[in-house]
Amino acid sequence: MGAFFTWYYKFMQKSSQILLRLVLPALILIIWYVLNRNEVYPEIMLPAPQDVFFALWELSINGDIFYHIWNSFQRFLIGYVIGVGLAVPTGLAIGWFRALDKYTEVTITFLRQLPGIAWIPLALLWFGIGNTSSYFIVGMNAFFSPLINSIAGVKDVDKNLVDAARNLGVKQNSWFMFKEVIFPSAVPHIMTGMRIALTYAWGGIVAAEMLAASNGLGWMIEANRRFHFPERVVLAMVLIGLCGFLIDDLLRRIEKYLNRWRAGISE
Amino acid sequence: MGKFVFKLLRPFVLPIVILLIWQLVYINEVFLEALFPGPKAVWLKFWEMTLNGELFIHVGVSLRRVLLGFLLAMALAIPFGLILGWYKKAEHFCEVVIHVGRTIPIMAWIPLTIMWFGMGEISSILIIMLGAFFPTFFNTIAGVREVNKNHIDAALNLGVKPNSWMLFKEVVLPSSVPLIVTGQNISLGYALSAIVAAELIFKNEGIGYLLMDGRIQYSFETVILMMVILCFLGLFLNLGIKILENTLSPWRYGLKIQ
Numbered sequence: 001m002g003a004f005f006t007w008y009y010k011f012m013q014k015s016s017q018i019l020l021r022l023v024l025p026a027l028i029l030i031i032w033y034v035l036n037r038n039e040v041y042p043e044i045m046l047p048a049p050q051d052v053f054f055a056l057w058e059l060s061i062n063g064d065i066f067y068h069i070w071n072s073f074q075r076f077l078i079g080y081v082i083g084v085g086l087a088v089p090t091g092l093a094i095g096w097f098r099a100l101d102k103y104t105e106v107t108i109t110f111l112r113q114l115p116g117i118a119w120i121p122l123a124l125l126w127f128g129i130g131n132t133s134s135y136f137i138v139g140m141n142a143f144f145s146p147l148i149n150s151i152a153g154v155k156d157v158d159k160n161l162v163d164a165a166r167n168l169g170v171k172q173n174s175w176f177m178f179k180e181v182i183f184p185s186a187v188p189h190i191m192t193g194m195r196i197a198l199t200y201a202w203g204g205i206v207a208a209e210m211l212a213a214s215n216g217l218g219w220m221i222e223a224n225r226r227f228h229f230p231e232r233v234v235l236a237m238v239l240i241g242l243c244g245f246l247i248d249d250l251l252r253r254i255e256k257y258l259n260r261w262r263a264g265i266s267e
Numbered sequence: 268m269g270k271f272v273f274k275l276l277r278p279f280v281l282p283i284v285i286l287l288i289w290q291l292v293y294i295n296e297v298f299l300e301a302l303f304p305g306p307k308a309v310w311l312k313f314w315e316m317t318l319n320g321e322l323f324i325h326v327g328v329s330l331r332r333v334l335l336g337f338l339l340a341m342a343l344a345i346p347f348g349l350i351l352g353w354y355k356k357a358e359h360f361c362e363v364v365i366h367v368g369r370t371i372p373i374m375a376w377i378p379l380t381i382m383w384f385g386m387g388e389i390s391s392i393l394i395i396m397l398g399a400f401f402p403t404f405f406n407t408i409a410g411v412r413e414v415n416k417n418h419i420d421a422a423l424n425l426g427v428k429p430n431s432w433m434l435f436k437e438v439v440l441p442s443s444v445p446l447i448v449t450g451q452n453i454s455l456g457y458a459l460s461a462i463v464a465a466e467l468i469f470k471n472e473g474i475g476y477l478l479m480d481g482r483i484q485y486s487f488e489t490v491i492l493m494m495v496i497l498c499f500l501g502l503f504l505n506l507g508i509k510i511l512e513n514t515l516s517p518w519r520y521g522l523k524i525q
Contacts, residue, residue, distance in 0.1 A: 113501025203372030
């Protein structure tokens with residue numbers, strides 16, 4: 001019986017915590033509904049919450065949503081892989097060869113100030129409206145964080161680890177040292193950079209599609225604003241947020257898996 | 268002496284090499300001239316826009332929007348962050364809304380703000396606020412949460428009451444400053460990105476407008492020039508935050524040296 005009460009107490013505590021979290025979203029939904037119901041704002045400014053669900057239903061049935069999500073995702077993935085794929089080796093090389101770092105540091109600091117979105121006009125001029133532009137923009141958005149983090153990762157290797165490896169007979173600047181000591185200990189930095197890049201790249205794909213594509217989630221937002229489908233604009237926003245969240249979560253899990261040997265240290 | 272000069276000049280080697288390659292590619296006409304102007308054309312464009320004052324007007328407009336939006340975002344993010352960091356219940360209360368809001372990229376808010384406020388000053392500043400809000404907000408919460416426990420215990424030992432205003436003002440607030448300033452640094456980058464995004468779409472005035480205008484008129488010089496200016500602007504704003512950081516938390520560097 002005592003066990004039951006403990007369980008009951010914990011259950012109530014937990015459910016009250018969950019309830020607390022749901023109060024504000026519920027309030028917002030209710031206010032939204034009431035405002036819409038009483039037509040305080042015109043329909044074009046404030047679609048009904050239920051209309052967003054109907055739009056989701058309608059667009060899932062005719063498959064439009066999956067088409068746009070798939071297009072966005074595929075552009076995102078290709079651009080992201082290109083950007084990170086160029087950034088990480090470059091960053092590792094710059095970090096490994098100290099001289100290179102001294103020459104490139106200022107230039108990199110200068111160039112990274114440029115918001116990824118500012119590449120859009122140039123991409124449009126060079127590649128026109130289409131997939132190449134999107135890849136380029138996403139790649140540019142995803143480039144700098146992994147680059148800087150790989151450089152930092154190589155530079156911040158624990159000196160004790162390097163000394164230990166040298167004691168065991170590994171040569172200071174050998175490939176073996178890089179492969180077995182430097183790279184594994186740079187991985188967490190690189191993963192952090194990749195996750196930051198993911199946020200930028202996902203924002204970049206939305207921006208790119210709003211200006212430089214004819215389908216995808218970003219296009220869905222901007223086009224439906226012009227066609228006066230406010231409920232679809234809201235729907236697309238929610239979908240963009242959801243997809244971004246899911247991709248980030250996936251990478252977080254991969255990061256955790258790759259860092260599993262590290263748990264003993266950080267705890 | 269020679270070594271000193273070498274060290275001083277070393278960072279400029281790469282930019283000069285890039286400029287040289289650019290010029291060589293231009294002279295040998297690897298790409299069509301219309302698609303790939305030389306460095307000189309960009310420089311002339313810069314000169315022209317400086318002389319007729321166009322550059323200052325648009326950069327000024329963007330800078331004003333960025334600073335205004337950034338300050339408004341800070342005025343919201345720091346107090347909210349402090350409250351939500353201090354009262355855990357308040358954070359649970361807002362959690363879902365915050366996390367949903369955070370996952371949506373800045374760009375995705377633009378159509379909605381256009382629907383509500385049109386393509387004007389209000390929309391631009393709102394977009395910047397949305398962009399700049401979250402990094403500082405999250406860092407402020409983290410700053411309050413991650414106060415060194417020894418400091419709190421020391422204060423409690425000296426007779427400060429737990430959960431009192433005194434504890435907040437004298438211990439928690441000062442020790443969260445470094446994280447808040449780091450957040451502001453990130454926020455500033457987001458603000459710059461947001462203003463470019465907003466102006467690219469609104470096409471009224473500012474740096475983003477000039478970028479898009481250059482695209483529409485096939486004026487590569489303008490586009491490249493604006494990108495360079497954005498880089499300088501970012502550096503300049505970062506410098507401002509660095510100075511702020513040094514004045515607000517001078518003790519931080521004492522810690523770093525150890």
